[in-house]
Amino acid sequence: MAAIRTKNDPQRYTFVGYGTDKYPALLLRGAGDLDNWKLATYETKHEGYIALKQALKMEPSAVIEEMKTSSLRGRGGAGFPCGMKWSFMPKDTPEKKLTRYLVINADEGEPGTFKDRAILEYNPHQMIEGIVIACHAMQAHTAFVYIRGEFLWLIEKLEAALDEARAKGYLGKDILGSGFGCEIIVHRGAGAYICGEETALLNSLEGRRGEPRVKPPFPAAKGAFGQPTTINNVETIATVPPIFRMGGAEYAKLGTPKNSGTRVFCVSGHVKRPGLYELPLGLPLDFIINELAGGTPTGKKIKCVIPGGASAPVFDANDLDCPMDFDAVRNKGSMAGSGGIIVLDEDTCMVQACLRLIRFYAHESCGQCTPCREGCNWMEMILNRIEHGEGRMEDLDLLAKMTPRIAGRTLCPLGDAACGPMDSMLKKFRAEFEHHITHKECAVKGRTLLSAVGQH
Amino acid sequence: MNHPLPPETVDHPMAPGERLPKSERTEFSAEAVAEIQAIAAKYPDKLAATLPALHIAQRDFGFVSLAAMKAVAKALSIPEGHVFGVASFYTMYQKHPVGKFHIQVCTNLPCALNGGAQLLEKVCAKTGVKPGQGPSRDGLWSIEEVECLASCGSGPCLQVNADVYEEFVDEPKLDEIMDACKRGEVRPWAQ
Numbered sequence: 001m002a003a004i005r006t007k008n009d010p011q012r013y014t015f016v017g018y019g020t021d022k023y024p025a026l027l028l029r030g031a032g033d034l035d036n037w038k039l040a041t042y043e044t045k046h047e048g049y050i051a052l053k054q055a056l057k058m059e060p061s062a063v064i065e066e067m068k069t070s071s072l073r074g075r076g077g078a079g080f081p082c083g084m085k086w087s088f089m090p091k092d093t094p095e096k097k098l099t100r101y102l103v104i105n106a107d108e109g110e111p112g113t114f115k116d117r118a119i120l121e122y123n124p125h126q127m128i129e130g131i132v133i134a135c136h137a138m139q140a141h142t143a144f145v146y147i148r149g150e151f152l153w154l155i156e157k158l159e160a161a162l163d164e165a166r167a168k169g170y171l172g173k174d175i176l177g178s179g180f181g182c183e184i185i186v187h188r189g190a191g192a193y194i195c196g197e198e199t200a201l202l203n204s205l206e207g208r209r210g211e212p213r214v215k216p217p218f219p220a221a222k223g224a225f226g227q228p229t230t231i232n233n234v235e236t237i238a239t240v241p242p243i244f245r246m247g248g249a250e251y252a253k254l255g256t257p258k259n260s261g262t263r264v265f266c267v268s269g270h271v272k273r274p275g276l277y278e279l280p281l282g283l284p285l286d287f288i289i290n291e292l293a294g295g296t297p298t299g300k301k302i303k304c305v306i307p308g309g310a311s312a313p314v315f316d317a318n319d320l321d322c323p324m325d326f327d328a329v330r331n332k333g334s335m336a337g338s339g340g341i342i343v344l345d346e347d348t349c350m351v352q353a354c355l356r357l358i359r360f361y362a363h364e365s366c367g368q369c370t371p372c373r374e375g376c377n378w379m380e381m382i383l384n385r386i387e388h389g390e391g392r393m394e395d396l397d398l399l400a401k402m403t404p405r406i407a408g409r410t411l412c413p414l415g416d417a418a419c420g421p422m423d424s425m426l427k428k429f430r431a432e433f434e435h436h437i438t439h440k441e442c443a444v445k446g447r448t449l450l451s452a453v454g455q456h
Numbered sequence: 457m458n459h460p461l462p463p464e465t466v467d468h469p470m471a472p473g474e475r476l477p478k479s480e481r482t483e484f485s486a487e488a489v490a491e492i493q494a495i496a497a498k499y500p501d502k503l504a505a506t507l508p509a510l511h512i513a514q515r516d517f518g519f520v521s522l523a524a525m526k527a528v529a530k531a532l533s534i535p536e537g538h539v540f541g542v543a544s545f546y547t548m549y550q551k552h553p554v555g556k557f558h559i560q561v562c563t564n565l566p567c568a569l570n571g572g573a574q575l576l577e578k579v580c581a582k583t584g585v586k587p588g589q590g591p592s593r594d595g596l597w598s599i600e601e602v603e604c605l606a607s608c609g610s611g612p613c614l615q616v617n618a619d620v621y622e623e624f625v626d627e628p629k630l631d632e633i634m635d636a637c638k639r640g641e642v643r644p645w646a647q
Binding site: 010011012099108109110111112113114116117148149150151152153185187188189190191192193204205206207208209210225227266267268269270274275276310340342344348353356357360363364366447448449450451452453 | 498499500501503504505506507508510511538541542545546547548549560563564565566568569570571572573574576577580586587601602603604605606607608609610611615618619621623624
C-alpha cells in the first residue's frame with residue numbers, strides 16, 4: 001500500500017471568487033486538501049450523501065425527470081443530455097426482468113484533459129453518491145468504474161473510499177434501509193486511449209481488445225455483457241449530487257439555456273496559471289485564458305488555442321471571443337469536447353504541434369478500420385517529411401485530400417478526432433507549413449516539441 | 457535477463473509469441489491463481505478478469521512473457537490466443553523485461569509545450585538508456601515515452617513504476633527522483 005498522495009499537490013484548483021454565487025463550487029470543493037477525500041470530510045464539510053437520502057425517497061422515474069429538468073449535458077465530450085440518456089434504459093416487464101449496468105468512464109486519456117483525476121482524487125465520495133443515485137434511477141444493481149491503468153495510485157484511494165461507504169451503509173444490499181441495493185466494481189484498464197470510446201470501453205471491461213463496436217445496437221440496448229448499459233463520464237456523475245441538493249430547476253439557471261451548469265475547464269500550455277477552473281458554461285474563452293489563467297507567462301501573443309481537448313479543431317487568435325458552451329463552440333467550427341483548453345503562443349511551430357498530435361493518434365488507433373489505421377500513419381509520415389525539410393508543396397493538398405477519406409468513415413470518432421486538428425491547423429496556419437517546405441526549417445524559434453530520442 | 461533467441465529461418469518460422477523474450481517463471485503461485493479466481497467471481501463473465509489477471513501476471517513474472525499469458529489462460533480456463541490478443545493490444549503490459557525503475561515520460565503536446573521532449577532527453581542522458589530499448593546494463597533503469605499521464609496543467613510529468621508521480625519536473629527534481637530510487641525509497645518494479 002502506497003500511492004495515496006502525502007505531499008502537497010502542485011496543481012491549481014481554485015481562483016479568486018471561486019465558491020461564491022457567481023462561480024459556485026460544485027465539483028472541486030476542497031480540492032488540493034489532502035484529507036478532502038475522506039468520508040468524514042465529505043459528510044461534515046460538503047453536505048455529503050444528503051442528495052442520496054433525498055433521491056432514495058423518490059420514484060426512479062421522478063429522479064430521471066429531475067435530471068431532465070436540470071438539462072445537464074454529458075461532460076465526456078459529446079454533450080448528450082444526461083437525463084435523456086438515462087431514460088433510454090429499458091424497464092422491466094412482467095414477463096422479463098432485466099439486468100442493467102451503469103459504467104463510469106474514468107479512462108481519462110485525452111491530451112489536455114485532467115479533470116476526472118482531480119475529482120477522483122479529492123471528491124471520490126461525490127462520484128460514489130452520484131453512482132448510487134444513477135443506479136437507483138435506472139434500477140441497476142451493479143456499477144463498474146473503468147479507470148485507466150496508469151492511475152494505480154488513484155485506484156487505491158478509490159477502493160479505500162468505497163470501503164468507507166460500504167461500512168456506513170451507502171453501498172451494499174440495503175442502502176440506508178430503502179431496500180435498494182447496489183455494488184461498485186473498479187476495473188483497471190491497461191493503457192489504451194481508444195478505451196475512452198464507450199463501446200471500446202465495454203469490450204475492454206469484458207476482457208477483450210479495446211476495439212469499438214458497430215452501433216447499433218447501442219449500449220442502452222446491448223452493452224456490457226450483453227445487457228442494457230449506460231455509460232457516464234466521471235464529471236457528469238459527480239454533478240448528480242449537487243443537482244439534487246440544489247434542485248434541478250435551480251441548477252438549470254447556472255450557465256446558459258440548453259448549456260446549464262458548471263464544468264471543469266482544464267487550462268494547460270503557455271499560460272501563467274495553468275490548472276483546473278470550474279466555471280459556469282458560456283463564459284468567453286478570452287476571459288478564461290487571459291483573466292483567470294493570466295495569459296502567456298512570457299507576454300508573447302497567443303497564436304492558437306485548442307478549445308476542447310486534443311481532438312477539437314483549433315482556434316486562432318481571432319476566435320478568442322467564443323463563449324465556452326457546447327453549442328457556441330460547435331457553431332465556431334470546433335467542439336467543446338472534454339473541456340481541455342491548450343494554449344500555444346506565437347513561438348510554437350505549428351508543423352511540430354500538428355505532427356505531435358497526429359503521432360499520438362497514429363499510435364492510439366486500434367487498427368480495426370483501415371481508413372484510420374492507415375490514414376493516421378500516412379498523415380504522420382507526410383508531416384514527418386515536412387518537419388525534416390523533405391516536404392513537397394503537393395503534400396499539403398495531399399493532406400487536405402486525406403481528411404475527408406478518414407473522417408466519418410470509421411466505426412468510432414478517433415479518425416475524426418485526428419482529422420479535426422490536422423485540417424484546421426492546415427487551413428489556419430498554411431503559411432507556416434509552406435515556410436517549412438520552402439525554407440526547410442521552422443518559421444518560429446520556440447522550444448522544439450519533438451525529442452531527438454523518440455520511441456514512436 | 458534478456459535470453460538470446462534461436463535464429464528464425466525460412467524452414468523454421470516462429471510464431472509471434474515465440475519471438476518474445478522468455479521469463480524465469482513459467483507458472484503462477486497457488487495464491488496468485490486464487491487471487492485471479494476471486495477477481496473472476498466478481499464479474500458476470502470470467503473473461504472479464506483477463507485484464508486484471510494480466511496485471512497480476514506482470515507483477516509476479518516481472519513482465520508479460522508468453523509463459524505469463526499461458527498461465528493466465530490456464531488460471532481462467534480461457535483460450536491462450538485470446539489472452540495473447542489482449543496482452544498485445546494494451547501498452548501497459550510490458551512484453552519485454554524492464555528495469556528496476558521504469559521511468560515513463562509524457563511527451564504529448566501539453567507536456568511538450570512546457571519541455572516534455574527536453575525532459576525525455578535529459579532522462580535518457582542521465583540513465584544511458586533510450587526509450588523502448590530495454591533496461592540499462594545494471595538493470596536499474598528503463599525508459600518509456602508515454603502518451604498523456606493526465607497532468608497537462610502541471611507538465612512536464614513523469615511516473616516511476618506505479619507509485620511515483622511527479623509534476624513540474626525540472627533538472628533538480630529529476631536528480632532528486634533518481635537519487636530516491638538509488639537509495640531504495642521507491643518501490644521497485646513489479647512489487
